[in-house]
Amino acid sequence: MKAIQFSQFGGRDVLEYVEVAKPLPQADDLLIEVTASGVNFVDIRERMGVYARPETHVGQDKVLPRISGLQAVGNVVAVGPAGDRSLVGKRVVVLLSSGGYAQFVTARADRTVCIPQDADDVMFAAMPTQGMTAWLMLNSSTQLHPGESVLIHGAGGGVGSMAVQIAKSMGAGLVVASAGSEEKRAFALSLGADVAIDYDLPTWPSDVLAATAGNGVDVILESIGGEIFEKNFQCLATFGRCIIFGSTRGPGKPFEPRRLMSRSQTMTGIYLPVFDAKPELIREGMKYLVDQTVAGNLRAQVSVHLPLSKTAEAHRLLEERRVVGAVVLDPRY
Ligand SMILES: NC(=O)c1ccc[n+]([C@@H]2O[C@H](COP(=O)([O-])OP(=O)(O)OC[C@H]3O[C@@H](n4cnc5c(N)ncnc54)[C@H](OP(=O)(O)O)[C@@H]3O)[C@@H](O)[C@H]2O)c1
CATH class of the missing domain: 3.40.50.720 (NAD(P)-binding Rossmann-like Domain)
Structure with a gap:
């Protein structure tokens, strides 16, 4: 599969569009074929290595090479050995800890919420982390x-x-x-x-x-x-x-x-x-966000939709404060 990966911390030029192996779902994880992948300002901090410096005291678990990406929408194509097989074929939105800048991603079942089959995947992909x-x-x-x-x-x-x-x-x-x-x-x-x-x-x-x-x-x-x-x-x-x-x-x-x-x-x-330690709160928040979005009360505004291969451009636009709302990547290109 195609993915955006970096093998050293630094500027936008460290982002590489590469061919990597499809991840394998473990335990009750889901394998999702991504249709839309959301970009966060946090991804830029991660790329720069800001989170990996001892003085920041957060996110020191970042190991290289790394595929960033904290949120995605896609279709469940497989589940891990202990997974719920009824989810295969469902359209889902996921809150990830990494890996979203790719054509496939594995996700924790408890961080995944089903969305309607006709839901606007680009809009939903801009919602979980933000x-x-x-x-x-x-x-x-x-x-x-x-x-x-x-x-x-x-x-x-x-x-x-x-x-x-x-x-x-x-x-x-x-x-x-x-x-x-x-x-x-x-x-x-x-x-x-x-x-x-x-x-x-x-x-x-x-x-x-x-x-x-x-x-x-x-x-x-x-x-x-x-x-x-x-x-x-x-x-x-x-x-x-x-x-x-x-x-x-x-x-x-x-x-x-x-x-x-x-x-x-x-x-x-x-x-x-840190809220990994409070999974029930994350679940409640995900449900709130999806329910409110489906009901039309909440809307993530996506003003930039770029191919995955142009992730560096997405980062540039955010770094230069040019984006109104959010940026989403199309993993097909
Ligand atoms: N604590 C957490 O767990 C957590 C989670 C998610 C995000 N965050 C942080 O929350 C902040 C917002 O994230 P986001 O995804 O909403 O980012 P975003 O979409 O890029 O929005 C950030 C806004 O910050 C403003 N800004 C002011 N000075 C800036 C500068 N020097 N460079 C870039 N932007 C600047 C920009 O607005 P103007 O152009 O109007 O000034 C921009 O619209 C980031 O600092 C991110 O790291 C933290």
């Missing part, structure tokens, strides 16, 4: 209560655009979306955000305060880092919770935790692979 991260932040890292206000950074991206929709469907009182371009801000508003701000303007925290009658927001979903990270605390409400899920611009300056005391604020982090 949607799960967004859902977990609002249902596990904190519990978003109806009426509360939320600031969602990078709201024109994969996780951010899912978070806007999930927060709204959970009854958020006010969703403030940040993004660096007019097009992405318009997209976030079209998904249900109440206010969209430009966080490339240094005064953006004043815009958040203005939208919340000077109180600040109850919840911040923070993925940017850099100079944005520090500014969050100018517009986080008393009792507010800041959830860190990424650092697209690097980690920013060290933070003094005692400053959280004076306004009884909370800061927490989230890293999806």
Whole structure:
């Protein structure tokens, strides 16, 4: 089968379009013929080796060569020796820990959800990792209560655009979306955000305060880092919770935790692979995402659909902040 693999960490040129052996399903795993494979910003961090550095303390299990890819849609073509044979022929969406950039992938049965035979596979392939991260932040890292206000950074991206929709469907009182371009801000508003701000303007925290009658927001979903990270605390409400899920611009300056005391604020982090220890929560999240998508209440926006062989181009577009919504690969080419 064809796959995109890298044998050393580095820039986009380490990605190789290669012929590799089809994986074999073990235990109750499923073998899936992939029809659409979703790309994540995380795949870029993995390719760069950021997760493999000791100072990051996460993802040090990455061994080379590696096939990235955290989510896919496809048809079940075989199951492992202990697998459920009735699943063969079913169309499924899967949340993976690797391997999605390929024509076939093996997946854990408990990370797989059946979708209708006529479902839009490209749209579903853009949902599992981004949607799960967004859902977990609002249902596990904190519990978003109806009426509360939320600031969602990078709201024109994969996780951010899912978070806007999930927060709204959970009854958020006010969703403030940040993004660096007019097009992405318009997209976030079209998904249900109440206010969209430009966080490339240094005064953006004043815009958040203005939208919340000077109180600040109850919840911040923070993925940017850099100079944005520090500014969050100018517009986080008393009792507010800041959830860190990424650092697209690097980690920013060290933070003094005692400053959280004076306004009884909370800061927490989230890293999806750690939730392997909570399979029932992942199952609940997958079911929520699929049910809401089938019902038409949740939609992953795919603005770039490229052949698998052009994965490096997909990474470039994400790295250069050119993508509105998400990128999906077509494994046939
Ligand atoms: N903790 C976890 O388990 C977990 C899981 C999934 C994703 N993540 C992280 O969540 C973040 C978002 O992931 P995603 O898949 O939604 O990514 P994405 O689709 O690429 O969206 C990220 C957004 O970040 C903004 N951004 C700001 N500065 C950027 C920069 N220097 N380079 C690239 N983008 C920049 C861009 O919006 P503007 O152009 O509007 O600024 C972009 O739309 C990433 O940091 C990713 O690593 C973490």
